[in-house]
Amino acid sequence: MDDFGEWVRDAFALGAGPLARVVGGRGADGDIWHLRVGEREYAVKRPFRAVDADVVHREAELLEYLAAHGVEVPTHVMTADGRLVVEVPDALGGGNARVSRWVAGTSVTDQTSEVAEPLGALLARLHRAAPVTQDPPRAWYTTMVPTDEWTELIERSVGQPWHGALLAREGDLTAYAEVVDRAGPGTGPFVRGHCDLHPDNALAAPDGSLRALDWEDCGPLDPTRELAKTLVQWHVLGEDVDDTAIARTVAAYRKEGGPGMLAGTTDFAMVLCSETNFLAHQIRLALDGDAAGERREQAHGEITEALEDYLPSLSALDRVLDAAQLP
Known part of the structure; x- marks a missing residue:
C-alpha cells in the first residue's frame, strides 16, 4: 500500500504530510481504502470494472450541488489537470483509481432500528x-x-x-x-x-x-x-x-x-x-x-x-x- 499510497498522493496532488492507510476493504464493486495524508482524510476506490469518466463527472456534479445546498456528502478530488479517474500503473496492479473526501462516522449496519x-x-x-x-x-x-x-x-x-x-x-x-x-x-x-x-x-x-x-x-x-x-x-x-x-x-x-x-x-x-x-x-x-x-x-x-x-x-x-x- 505504501507505493500505491504515494502514487495516489502524487496523482491527485493530495499534498505533503505523513501518509497512512487507516483501513481497507472490499465492496461488491471494488476495493476501498481510507487514506490519511497529514491531517487530511480521503477515500480511495479501485473499481473492479472499467469506469465511465462521464458517469463519474455526473456523480461529482451532483455531490457538489448537494454540498452547496447544505448536505454533507463525500465530494470528489480532481487531479491538477481536472481528471476524476486516473489509470493505475501496471506495476501497482493496473485498473483505475478515484478519490473523494472522507466522511467520518460509525457503521449502522447492525443498528437499523436504532437509527x-x-x-x-x-x-x-x-x-x-x-x-x-x-x-x-x-x-x-x-x-x-x-x-x-x-x-x-x-x-x-x-x-x-x-x-x-x-x-x-x-x-x-x-x-x-x-x-x-x-x-x-x-x-x-x-x-x-x-x-x-x-x-x-x-x-x-x-x-x-x-x-x-x-x-x-x-x-x-x-x-x-x-x-x-x-x-x-x-x-x-x-x-x-x-x-x-x-x-x-x-x-x-x-x-x-x-x-x-x-x-x-x-x-x-x-x-x-x-x-x-x-x-x-x-x-x-x-x-x-x-x-x-x-x-x-x-x-x-x-x-x-x-x-x-x-x-x-x-x-x-x-x-x-x-x-x-x-x-
Missing part, C-alpha cells in the same frame, strides 16, 4: 435538496431480468450450493415481475439522488445524524420508490418486518418535508428490480470461469445473503405498506 428517525430525516434532506431532472430512471431500477433468463440461470445453477434456494424463489420472481409490469417505468417527477441507500452505504455522524456514502449508482429516481426501497432494505429481513421502525422512519421523513408517499405495491418496483438484477449479476459472476477466484467466492456469499434475506414476499411488502400509512 430509524435519522434515516427518515436523511432521505428527506436528500430528496428536498436533489435537483429535478427530466431524465427517466435507469433500466436497472425499472426493468427485471426476463423470465426466460431466470429459467436459464436456474438451470445453469444446478449443482451449485444456492440452486435449491433459487429454485424455491421462482414463484416470488414471477410475482415481482407482475408488480413491476403494473408499475411501469414511472412518470415522475424525477430527481437526481442516491439510488442505493442501503445500511452499508450510510454512517452515523457524531451528532447522531446519518451521512450517505458510495454514490456510484446515483441518478434519476422517483422519491416515493426510493422511500419504499429504503424501508425494505433497512427494516425488512426475509419475512421479518420491523413495523415500528418503518413507522418511525416514515414519520421522520414526513416531518422533514420528504415528498415521497407510499400508496400501493407498485411503489416497490425500484427495490424489486434492483435486488433481482443484483442477484442475477452475482449469479452470472459466480458462474463465470474466467472471473478471479476471490470475486467468484464473494459472489457466492452475495447470492446466499440475497436469497435468504433480501427478497421479501409480497405479503411482507404489504406489511411494509401498512406500517408506512401514518395518520
Whole structure:
C-alpha cells in the first residue's frame, strides 16, 4: 500500500504530510481504502470494472450541488489537470483509481432500528435538496431480468450450493415481475439522488445524524420508490418486518418535508428490480470461469445473503405498506 499510497498522493496532488492507510476493504464493486495524508482524510476506490469518466463527472456534479445546498456528502478530488479517474500503473496492479473526501462516522449496519428517525430525516434532506431532472430512471431500477433468463440461470445453477434456494424463489420472481409490469417505468417527477441507500452505504455522524456514502449508482429516481426501497432494505429481513421502525422512519421523513408517499405495491418496483438484477449479476459472476477466484467466492456469499434475506414476499411488502400509512 505504501507505493500505491504515494502514487495516489502524487496523482491527485493530495499534498505533503505523513501518509497512512487507516483501513481497507472490499465492496461488491471494488476495493476501498481510507487514506490519511497529514491531517487530511480521503477515500480511495479501485473499481473492479472499467469506469465511465462521464458517469463519474455526473456523480461529482451532483455531490457538489448537494454540498452547496447544505448536505454533507463525500465530494470528489480532481487531479491538477481536472481528471476524476486516473489509470493505475501496471506495476501497482493496473485498473483505475478515484478519490473523494472522507466522511467520518460509525457503521449502522447492525443498528437499523436504532437509527430509524435519522434515516427518515436523511432521505428527506436528500430528496428536498436533489435537483429535478427530466431524465427517466435507469433500466436497472425499472426493468427485471426476463423470465426466460431466470429459467436459464436456474438451470445453469444446478449443482451449485444456492440452486435449491433459487429454485424455491421462482414463484416470488414471477410475482415481482407482475408488480413491476403494473408499475411501469414511472412518470415522475424525477430527481437526481442516491439510488442505493442501503445500511452499508450510510454512517452515523457524531451528532447522531446519518451521512450517505458510495454514490456510484446515483441518478434519476422517483422519491416515493426510493422511500419504499429504503424501508425494505433497512427494516425488512426475509419475512421479518420491523413495523415500528418503518413507522418511525416514515414519520421522520414526513416531518422533514420528504415528498415521497407510499400508496400501493407498485411503489416497490425500484427495490424489486434492483435486488433481482443484483442477484442475477452475482449469479452470472459466480458462474463465470474466467472471473478471479476471490470475486467468484464473494459472489457466492452475495447470492446466499440475497436469497435468504433480501427478497421479501409480497405479503411482507404489504406489511411494509401498512406500517408506512401514518395518520
